Amino acid sequence: MQIxxxxxxxxxxxxxxxxxxxxxxxGDRPPVGVAFIVDTGSPVTFVDEFISSKVRIYTKSLEFDHDALMGGTKVAIHRAGRVSLDFRDSKGSLRRIDVKDLMVAKTGWTRKGAIYSSVSILGLDFLMENKLALHINPSKGVAYIETEGQD
Amino acid sequence: MEMELQLIKNLEKSNKLINHKYADLQRRYGDQFIALDNGKVIAHDQKVEALRKSLEDKGLALATVIIEYIPKKGVMVLY
Incomplete structure (x- = not known):
C-alpha cells in the first residue's frame, strides 16, 4: 500500500x-489536520503545540521528554502518548497508522534574529516504528511511503 | 472516517496554495506567519503567538487550519 x-x-x-x-x-478527541515536513534527518516525529491545542491539549499538561535544538531555536519536546494518524492512500482511501508516543513541541527560546517556524516533523522514527519505506525520485516528482505486506 | 477525508482535502487546498502561489505569498506576507484554511489565508502576523491568539479570539474552528512561516524573498527556510 502506498501513501x-x-x-x-x-x-x-x-x-x-x-x-x-x-x-x-x-484519544477520543475529534481529528485535526496536520501538514508534516518529511525529514529523515530528524530522529523524532513531533507536532507543534498549535496542532494539539486545536483539541485543547497543551504541553503544560504533558510529560516533558527532552529539549531539541532546531537552528537557532530550542524546543521542549513533550510526550502526548498514543495517537492515530490518517493518510489518504494512492486509491483515495484512508489509511490509519498508530503512533505509540507522539511528541509535541513547544518553543523554549529563539536566538536573536532566528525564527521558529512552527513546524511539525515526520521523522525517521515514524518510518522505523511502522516498518515503512520511503521512496523518493525527485527528478520524476515521485514520493510516497510504502507499507510492508499486501494490500 | 468521512470527516478525516474531508479534513485532508481541505489541507490539500491549503498546500496547493503554498506550492503554486508562493511568490505571491512572499510579496504579500514576507517575514510573517500566515494561517490557511481550505486554500485561503485567513489571518497573518509577524509573531506566531499573536497569530494564534487572533485565531482563538475569532472563535474559528481550527481543525483544518495550518500555520506557515513565509520568509522574505531571497530567504529559504531549512529545518
Whole structure:
C-alpha cells in the first residue's frame, strides 16, 4: 500500500518541498489536520503545540521528554502518548497508522534574529516504528511511503 | 472516517496554495506567519503567538487550519 506524499518542485527548481498531509486523533478527541515536513534527518516525529491545542491539549499538561535544538531555536519536546494518524492512500482511501508516543513541541527560546517556524516533523522514527519505506525520485516528482505486506 | 477525508482535502487546498502561489505569498506576507484554511489565508502576523491568539479570539474552528512561516524573498527556510 502506498501513501503519496506531496512533492513540489517549482518550475525553476528553486523551491522543493516534501510534505505528508494527515489527520491526527488524540484519544477520543475529534481529528485535526496536520501538514508534516518529511525529514529523515530528524530522529523524532513531533507536532507543534498549535496542532494539539486545536483539541485543547497543551504541553503544560504533558510529560516533558527532552529539549531539541532546531537552528537557532530550542524546543521542549513533550510526550502526548498514543495517537492515530490518517493518510489518504494512492486509491483515495484512508489509511490509519498508530503512533505509540507522539511528541509535541513547544518553543523554549529563539536566538536573536532566528525564527521558529512552527513546524511539525515526520521523522525517521515514524518510518522505523511502522516498518515503512520511503521512496523518493525527485527528478520524476515521485514520493510516497510504502507499507510492508499486501494490500 | 468521512470527516478525516474531508479534513485532508481541505489541507490539500491549503498546500496547493503554498506550492503554486508562493511568490505571491512572499510579496504579500514576507517575514510573517500566515494561517490557511481550505486554500485561503485567513489571518497573518509577524509573531506566531499573536497569530494564534487572533485565531482563538475569532472563535474559528481550527481543525483544518495550518500555520506557515513565509520568509522574505531571497530567504529559504531549512529545518
Amino acid at each position: 503519496p506524499l506531496d512533492f513540489y518542485k517549482s518550475a525553476k527548481g528553486s523551491e522543493l518541498r516534501l510534505r505528508a498531509l494527515a489527520t491526527i486523533t488524540f
